[in-house]
Amino acid sequence: MTKAIPVRKFDAIIVGAGGAGLRAALQLSEAGMKTAVLSKVFPTRSHTVAAQGGVSASLGNSEPDHWTWHMYDTVKGSDWLGDQDAIEFMCREAPNVVIELEHYGMPFDRNSDGTIYQRPFGGHMSNFGEKPVRRACAAADRTGHAMLHALYQRNVRANTQFFVEWMALDLIRDEKGNVQGVVAMEMETSEIVIFQAKATLFATGGAGRIYSSSTNAFINTGDGLGMAARAGVPLEDMEFWQFHPTGVAGAGVLITEGVRGEGGILRNSDGERFMERYAPNAKDLASRDVVSRAMVTEINEGRGCGPNKDHVLLDITHLDPEVIMSKLPGIREISIKFAGVDPIKAPIPVVPTCHYQMGGIPTNYKGEVVVGAEIVKGFYAAGECACASVHGANRLGTNSLLDLLVFGKSSGNSMIDFIKSAPKDLPEVAMADVERSVARVARLDNQTNGTNVNDARLAMQRTMQAHAGVFRFNDMLKEGVKKILEVEQMVKTTMIADKSKTFNTARLEALELENLIEVAKATMISAEARKESRGAHVRDDALDVPETPNGRDDANWLKHTLWHREDNRLEYKPVNLQPLTAPSVALKTRSY
Amino acid sequence: MTTQSVKFRVYRYDPDKDAKPYMQDISVEVDTTTERKLLDALVKLKVVDESLSFRRSCREGVCGSDAMNINGKNGLACITDIDTLKQPIEVRPLPGLPVIRDLIVDMTQFFKQYHSIKPYVINDSPAPDRERLQSQEDRKELDGLYECILCACCSTSCPSFWWNPDKFVGPAGLLAAYRFIADTRDEATSQRLDDLEDPYRLFRCHSIMNCVDVCPKELNPTKAIGKIKDLMVKRIS
Numbered sequence: 168m169t170k171a172i173p174v175r176k177f178d179a180i181i182v183g184a185g186g187a188g189l190r191a192a193l194q195l196s197e198a199g200m201k202t203a204v205l206s207k208v209f210p211t212r213s214h215t216v217a218a219q220g221g222v223s224a225s226l227g228n229s230e231p232d233h234w235t236w237h238m239y240d241t242v243k244g245s246d247w248l249g250d251q252d253a254i255e256f257m258c259r260e261a262p263n264v265v266i267e268l269e270h271y272g273m274p275f276d277r278n279s280d281g282t283i284y285q286r287p288f289g290g291h292m293s294n295f296g297e298k299p300v301r302r303a304c305a306a307a308d309r310t311g312h313a314m315l316h317a318l319y320q321r322n323v324r325a326n327t328q329f330f331v332e333w334m335a336l337d338l339i340r341d342e343k344g345n346v347q348g349v350v351a352m353e354m355e356t357s358e359i360v361i362f363q364a365k366a367t368l369f370a371t372g373g374a375g376r377i378y379s380s381s382t383n384a385f386i387n388t389g390d391g392l393g394m395a396a397r398a399g400v401p402l403e404d405m406e407f408w409q410f411h412p413t414g415v416a417g418a419g420v421l422i423t424e425g426v427r428g429e430g431g432i433l434r435n436s437d438g439e440r441f442m443e444r445y446a447p448n449a450k451d452l453a454s455r456d457v458v459s460r461a462m463v464t465e466i467n468e469g470r471g472c473g474p475n476k477d478h479v480l481l482d483i484t485h486l487d488p489e490v491i492m493s494k495l496p497g498i499r500e501i502s503i504k505f506a507g508v509d510p511i512k513a514p515i516p517v518v519p520t521c522h523y524q525m526g527g528i529p530t531n532y533k534g535e536v537v538v539g540a541e542i543v544k545g546f547y548a549a550g551e552c553a554c555a556s557v558h559g560a561n562r563l564g565t566n567s568l569l570d571l572l573v574f575g576k577s578s579g580n581s582m583i584d585f586i587k588s589a590p591k592d593l594p595e596v597a598m599a600d601v602e603r604s605v606a607r608v609a610r611l612d613n614q615t616n617g618t619n620v621n622d623a624r625l626a627m628q629r630t631m632q633a634h635a636g637v638f639r640f641n642d643m644l645k646e647g648v649k650k651i652l653e654v655e656q657m658v659k660t661t662m663i664a665d666k667s668k669t670f671n672t673a674r675l676e677a678l679e680l681e682n683l684i685e686v687a688k689a690t691m692i693s694a695e696a697r698k699e700s701r702g703a704h705v706r707d708d709a710l711d712v713p714e715t716p717n718g719r720d721d722a723n724w725l726k727h728t729l730w731h732r733e734d735n736r737l738e739y740k741p742v743n744l745q746p747l748t749a750p751s752v753a754l755k756t757r758s759y
Numbered sequence: 760m761t762t763q764s765v766k767f768r769v770y771r772y773d774p775d776k777d778a779k780p781y782m783q784d785i786s787v788e789v790d791t792t793t794e795r796k797l798l799d800a801l802v803k804l805k806v807v808d809e810s811l812s813f814r815r816s817c818r819e820g821v822c823g824s825d826a827m828n829i830n831g832k833n834g835l836a837c838i839t840d841i842d843t844l845k846q847p848i849e850v851r852p853l854p855g856l857p858v859i860r861d862l863i864v865d866m867t868q869f870f871k872q873y874h875s876i877k878p879y880v881i882n883d884s885p886a887p888d889r890e891r892l893q894s895q896e897d898r899k900e901l902d903g904l905y906e907c908i909l910c911a912c913c914s915t916s917c918p919s920f921w922w923n924p925d926k927f928v929g930p931a932g933l934l935a936a937y938r939f940i941a942d943t944r945d946e947a948t949s950q951r952l953d954d955l956e957d958p959y960r961l962f963r964c965h966s967i968m969n970c971v972d973v974c975p976k977e978l979n980p981t982k983a984i985g986k987i988k989d990l991m992v993k994r995i996s
């Protein structure tokens with residue numbers, strides 16, 4: 168029997184205080200809704216802070232641009248797996264949300280006429296794929312930092328109520344499946360509290376930490392996905408993970424695509440600009456999946472650089488040092504600190520590194536969580552933890568920050584409408600999920616022997632890295648499924664020796680691992696099942712023949728995966744090829 | 760793989776079991792090719808002793824989580840090279856703030872001061888349909904100001920902040936105050952100056968420049984504070 172757990176009541180709960188959570192919070196707070204934002208870290212420490220290159224919007228400040236071109240690029244980038252209604256919504260809203268952000272005080276760089284500075288980026292083209300266009304709105308190479316701080320600052324102005332260093336443990340659903348809130352733990356005291364609200368938004372970010380080598384922060388542990396999966400919500404398209412072409416070799420730290428946008432070139436051990444062979448038109452600014460595969464191919468064929476021939480070089484030594492200092496100062500700092508190289512003088516060693524999760528909690532473009540044909544009442548998701556799906560099988564650079572703004576805002580609006588229409592009084596909290604959550608913590612507190620958390624996490628990360636990387640192989644995927652299910656057993660018996668009630672980070676890491684493993688299973692099982700190559704998911708047995716160009720099999724696989732935690736069941740749902748108002752972007756073989 | 764043993768003296772305190780803080784001598788093996796930063800070593804240390812508690816997130820110097828006192832000087836563990844540090848490396852929590860546990864401090868007072876300067880653009884003029892235009896020169900005024908990551912290295916190295924954390928805004932908060940004063944889109948300069956015209960809030964800064972010395976982002980709060988003081992003088996004369 169659970170002893171009385173305090174209940175705190177709100178109109179809205181937001182879990183996560185990165186870009187999506189803060190944008191949604193602003194919408195709710197400014198509309199006068201009583202809103203609680205829970206975050207494991209102080210808001211400006213959220214991983215949005217690490218985004219560098221820009222946020223896309225067809226402002227056309229330097230040259231003509233149009234949201235329909237942005238939409239075309241996004242559909243093509245997604246390898247046609249993105250839902251075109253959501254993509255239209257995002258690209259059409261982009262100029263509005265970016266201008267709003269500027270009004271909030273975002274310190275964008277400027278053109279000589281005082282408008283927002285825009286730079287070229289991978290896959291951003293004008294006139295339906297014709298030639299590169301300047302669409303990425305940037306604040307030097309610290310766009311995410313500038314954006315996250317601007318959003319936090321605006322929330323300070325709006326008096327948003329933050330619960331800083333609170334970790335949400337589980338979603339609470341009633342007998343009908345409607346969402347009532349979350350169970351959460353205050354990290355400083357280990358106190359467990361029920362947060363109840365009419366509407367709950369997950370904006371918990373990605374789970375890149377399922378891989379050993381990742382650009383992601385330590386906190387990116389897929390907490391929202393773990394909570395959703397445990398509460399019976401399926402996860403969509405989890406086989407699609409973006410490997411960013413330019414992580415610092417050995418360190419994993421991100422080097423923005425904006426470096427190539429400003430003129431950076433990738434070179435192999437022969438000094439060759441090899442992207443000319445793989446993407447004759449877009450070259451170094453082809454889509455990320457294309458560039459990452461080209462790099463791995465170069466390395467596999469013996470043209471890697473360094474003593475172990477295990478990376479390639481990103482060269483900007485030909486750029487004006489002034490441009491590097493003013494447009495890429497953060498990159499120079501990272502390169503000096505993490506690669507020991509001043510990029511003004513020598514090229515940066517880089518290697519494809521796990522970066523972004525295209526899949527997530529299934530939602531529509533309003534941020535409502537959708538399972539089958541049904542909306543899960545009271546439940547919303549936005550940002551990297553959600554799958555609207557705008558990124559499909561491969562995300563375009565700068566569409567992630569845009570996603571946060573557009574869907575953070577639309578979720579906030581949907582929540583406001585829902586809260587206004589909901590009965591004034593909150594019902595009794597259903598205790599089944601609460602008790603399961605309390606039991607998970609109790610198990611860790613009582614377990615006196617078992618698996619070391621670090622060992623289990625390493626086993627998971629190594630399995631994901633080896634079996635579900637840039638190139639995937641049928642036999643390795645099959646073996647990967649077996650191995651990840653073994654790791655799951657390790658996670659069930661993790662043990663921590665530290666039983667302190669004060670800021671117990673060992674316990675937090677154990678709880679985070681229980682979320683990560685759900686994401687890892689979803690990824691491996693979904694990847695093994697998808698017998699084609701599309702976007703970031705590329706496997707050896709999907710043949711590049713006329714019926715399935717690049718291995719993409721639209722006849723059988725133009726559909727979204729849904730993984731259910733219960734019995735690891737997979738089901739599929741159709742891709743929405745019908746935009747809201749624009750003509751559909753017709754299926755086509757993808758080349759850059 | 761080459762390994763190296765790194766020696767530490769770490770500040771430890773868990774109010775659940777320790778009557779008072781103590782220094783723990785401990786060493787850890789690191790792989791010198793991939794584990795070159797202090798944070799890498801601390802993460803390794805936590806594998807040896809999982810009870811060691813510290814904050815960390817981005818591990819690339821942009822989130823501001825892992826500020827601590829390293830061999831007597833405040834800095835970020837994630838961008839501090841192990842081989843630049845004298846061993847045993849003495850690691851303590853940021854000075855002047857209450858310790859919650861080990862290297863984790865209570866930052867309430869620090870954020871309270873940051874919030875006190877109204878850290879947002881104040882502009883009551885109706886917003887245009889497009890962006891508010893700003894010249895490149897005016898935008899340049901924000902460089903060296905907006906990049907602050909709120910790690911608190913500066914404020915917790917400042918004696919004036921140690922003595923009066925409730926009254927003196929501190930270097931981080933004042934840097935932010937000037938960031939908004941300097942922004943051509945902000946219309947509240949005089950209100951902001953009024954708010955800082957106080958023997959404590961601004962004028963406890965005695966320009967000893969500890970803040971500049973420790974800032975991991977190489978920002979210069981002392982310079983920003985000087986500019987605020989200049990503006991105050993200007994508006995009197």
